[in-house]
Amino acid sequence: MEMAKRFRAEQKKIASLRVAGKRTAFVETMYVLDLSLDHRCANFPVKPVPWSRYTNALRELDVEES
Numbered sequence: 001m002e003m004a005k006r007f008r009a010e011q012k013k014i015a016s017l018r019v020a021g022k023r024t025a026f027v028e029t030m031y032v033l034d035l036s037l038d039h040r041c042a043n044f045p046v047k048p049v050p051w052s053r054y055t056n057a058l059r060e061l062d063v064e065e066s
Contacts, residue, residue: 010028
């Protein structure tokens, strides 16, 4: 929800800069995650994470096991 709020504010700023004939290159943000992960907005299947598959990598990163 916060990302959507920031995106709308950014789009307003970009639009006003364009109307004024100014550059927007350093105003725009690249959003990697454009998919809603809030179950209230989108229904998506949830699967368990197979953490045991990553045991060695987690140990190398010194991450505690639970």
